[in-house]
Amino acid sequence: MRQPELTADGVSGHEWDVVVAGAGPVGLLLAGELAGAGIRTLVLEAAEEPSTIPKANGIVGRSARDLAKRGILAGSGMRVLSPRRFQFGPLALDLGTGPGNPLHILPIPQRRLEQLLEDRAIASGATLRRGHAVTGFTQDASQVQIEVRAAQGAAHVTTAFLVGCDGARSLVRKHAGIGFPGFTSEEIARIARVTIPGEAIARVDGGFDIRGVGRVAGMRPNRLPGGGFSIAPVSVLDPSAPADLYVISTHEPRGDAEPSDRMLVDELRASARRVLGADLPFTAADAIRSTVGNSRHADAYRVGRVLLAGDAAHIFNAGGSGLNAGIQDAFDLAARLVATIRDGATADTLDGYEANRRPAVERVLDHTRVQAALTRDDDVGRALRAVMGELLADRAAARTAARLLESA
Incomplete structure (x- = not known):
């Protein structure tokens, strides 16, 4: 309303x-x-x-x-x-x-x-x-x-x-x-909704097999040599969402990066490549943003x-x-x-x-x-x-x- x-x-x-x-x-x-x-x-x-x-x-x-x-x-x-x-x-x-x-x-x-x-x-x-x-x-x-x-x-x-x-x-x-008071995380998370075509991803027990990437767990963090990665189908929250739409996030050392609600898709691709060691095969992305965790009271x-x-x-x-x-x-x-x-x-x-x-x-x-x-x-x-x-x-x-x- x-x-x-x-x-x-x-x-x-x-x-x-x-x-x-x-x-x-x-x-x-x-x-x-x-x-x-x-x-x-x-x-x-x-x-x-x-x-x-x-x-x-x-x-x-x-x-x-x-x-x-x-x-x-x-x-x-x-x-x-x-x-x-x-x-x-x-x-x-x-x-x-x-x-x-x-x-x-x-x-x-x-x-x-x-x-x-x-x-x-x-x-x-x-x-x-x-x-x-x-x-x-x-x-x-x-x-x-x-x-x-x-x-x-x-x-x-x-x-x-x-x-x-x-x-x-x-x-x-x-x-x-x-x-x-509190503290700010030394990691930055980059988050987006992405479209991954069905031929590039398959459900396996507890997660997904992604073309060029391999197997990753779904709905929970994956610790990888390059950082952290998570993936979940949007349909888990919204049954009307397309089957090929996913929420992904990467976690890396923050360095000099600042969180932003406006982030370029190239930055998302580069982050995924660093974390996964391969290109994530998504064809479109929206709602791209980055966040830095805080713990404060x-x-x-x-x-x-x-x-x-x-x-x-x-x-x-x-x-x-x-x-x-x-x-x-x-x-x-x-x-x-x-x-x-x-x-x-x-x-x-x-x-x-x-x-x-x-x-x-x-x-x-x-x-x-x-x-x-x-x-x-x-x-x-x-x-x-x-x-x-x-x-x-x-x-x-x-x-x-x-x-x-x-x-x-």
């Missing part, structure tokens, strides 16, 4: 209980939770249109079940699964089947998830304005004054609370003066009436845990804001947000950093893979690791 064109003044002069900066999955979920409880909620998104770049490939962990329980997946054709096998970094966890399998996943393209959450938020009464960027704010004991920039002009929005769900480079976090989740959730508060360098943690942020924070705004709860209620979420996120940081360490192409990495691989071959141990992925 797309919002009608509105002027920048269309967001000012109204009384807002909560303004959410950022219309990603976490911001949209938070808005839907708040609006459904009668909270006057505005979402401001800097981009004019939703991004078409493929990002997260689904949700891993308890958030998948939580979304299903709320009916958000009803009628979507999407369903929560408990996979028999799943990755812990480069290692495969054999989890088995039945009620003893603790892990839940929801294979869903991020844009599809965003559309479901956007529709729900608007149907619940939230207001969404795309092309409206938060550029600054001030706050006092009773409200937050937000500066907004749009194509139609500037606006000033007043709200009781501002929540930054505006990603890893969060303006809200930076403007609030909240630190974001905000110094605070709240400064007065300004709060953070999702990637604005924490980012992980492995493990696909970002959405799981961000969704749990949204559920926790929404309940506390409703209790504070509608039900008159004390300030301790909002203080409990960070008290509850910080230790949970610290645990996610721990296991994602372990997963990243397991991929290292050095003596330490090889020793970790040998020892951890032996330990995780035990199903009880594998399920213990899966419970780490499940929680957030």
